[in-house]
Amino acid sequence: MSYESINWDKLGFDYIKTDKRFLSHWRDGAWQKGTLTEDNVLHISEGSTALHYGQQCFEGLKAYRCKDGSINLFRPDQNAMRMQRSCGRLLMPQVPTEDFIEACKEVVRANERFIPPYGSGGALYLRPFVIGVGDNIGVRTAPEFIFSIFCIPVGAYFKGGLKPHNFLISGYDRAAPNGTGAAKVGGNYAASLMPGSEAKKANFADCIYLDPQTHSKIEEVGSANFFAITHDNEFVTPKSPSVLPGITRLSLIDLAQSRLGLKVIEGDVFIDNLKDFKEAGACGTAAVITPIGSITYKDEPHVFYSETDVGPITQKLYNELTGVQSGDIEAPAGWIVKV
Known part of the structure; x- marks a missing residue:
């Protein structure tokens, strides 16, 4: 779906390719400086632990357009901390809270035109995730990792809005x-x-x-x-x-x-x-x-x-x-x- 074809009043919860997403790699014991990219396809090793052993976690949070035109992120620090706990459980490197929030901000700014208008009931949904990648076949933690965030404009998750x-x-x-x-x-x-x-x-x-x-x-x-x-x-x-x-x-x-x-x-x-x-x-x-x-x-x-x-x-x-x-x-x- 293209930006021009979006009907803001009929948004559901479906994938829509937006302009930019954030991408950072963990190599040699540290997260590399992340970047924004237009490419929505990940290029990973066939031996990635995310593919074979489920070594991955994700988050979900939203950005909202306010009446005055400003943009609200709702409690991103809580999502950062929950992702850290998930990463810890799966032996993956944690993304620091400040870096997580700044990456969210970058993605929102780069895709601001996709934020549904104030009063539409919609929001910009952000999907951060961490996956184990790199050449591997044994059941062990990955040699490398990817941290990425993409976003999509969304409306109601359940069709029909607020009804039982x-x-x-x-x-x-x-x-x-x-x-x-x-x-x-x-x-x-x-x-x-x-x-x-x-x-x-x-x-x-x-x-x-x-x-x-x-x-x-x-x-x-x-x-x-x-x-x-x-x-x-x-x-x-x-x-x-x-x-x-x-x-x-x-x-x-x-x-x-x-x-x-x-x-x-x-x-x-x-x-x-x-x-x-x-x-x-x-x-x-x-x-x-x-x-x-x-x-x-x-x-x-x-x-x-x-x-x-x-x-x-x-x-x-x-x-x-x-x-x-x-x-x-x-x-x-x-x-x-x-x-």
């Missing part, structure tokens, strides 16, 4: 106990392809995974985190070593407490106790907030607030979060980095 979607409890596991569930690595997502596809074939938006040890507790929603609102207006979200620590989840925890006055509980969310919740949602950088209309478990659907309307607290959380991101609502200290 229905989800299915999966019989598969997303990640192993004490595995890589808390790292943002490609293998977790590869494992989710088949269960996600099966859920969509059955007319669900995606599947929800239970904890891999007991299969009694909700952990994650496909490619997003889970949260729910109790009848006593408590914000509940799963806490588990297998759950990816989402930046949107972290932000909603803060906003629920500081802006909406809700009590926040991070803990076990038992699948047999869905009746305790009046609202539920999926949250993540791509999805932002997706209200959950119903969850089907063992062929029995449980409906939350409504299968057609967004619950009032979920709506308030969405308004607060997107208002902060777009600059319409004052952000907590340190959340916004101007490009």
Whole structure:
């Protein structure tokens, strides 16, 4: 798709080649000075560990056009730190936070024309990643690495925008106990392809995974985190070593407490106790907030607030979060980095 053919009002979550991307190589024990390139094709060794052993991780964050024309990056320091943790888990060199944020800024500036207009509901999605490359065949850490960031303009992740979607409890596991569930690595997502596809074939938006040890507790929603609102207006979200620590989840925890006055509980969310919740949602950088209309478990659907309307607290959380991101609502200290 060319820039001229973009319909800003109908953007989905699809790859669009933009003008420039950032590229840096790790060789001889250090990251080389990165550069912007127009080439969207990576040239890597056939023996790269990323291809054979899954030695790679990635991130996702967004840049937003504000009403005054300025550009907001939302909490890039948190993405930098999460990528460092993922790299550490996979024995890859970490990208320093300052370098990560500066590379994000460079990519946004170089592709500014692709940032969706203020008020369109869209954003510029950035995809940083680190992969193991170089000539290798043994099961060991790579001799070289690539750190790159590309970007695409995006609209709503789930078609139809902010409206409830229905989800299915999966019989598969997303990640192993004490595995890589808390790292943002490609293998977790590869494992989710088949269960996600099966859920969509059955007319669900995606599947929800239970904890891999007991299969009694909700952990994650496909490619997003889970949260729910109790009848006593408590914000509940799963806490588990297998759950990816989402930046949107972290932000909603803060906003629920500081802006909406809700009590926040991070803990076990038992699948047999869905009746305790009046609202539920999926949250993540791509999805932002997706209200959950119903969850089907063992062929029995449980409906939350409504299968057609967004619950009032979920709506308030969405308004607060997107208002902060777009600059319409004052952000907590340190959340916004101007490009």
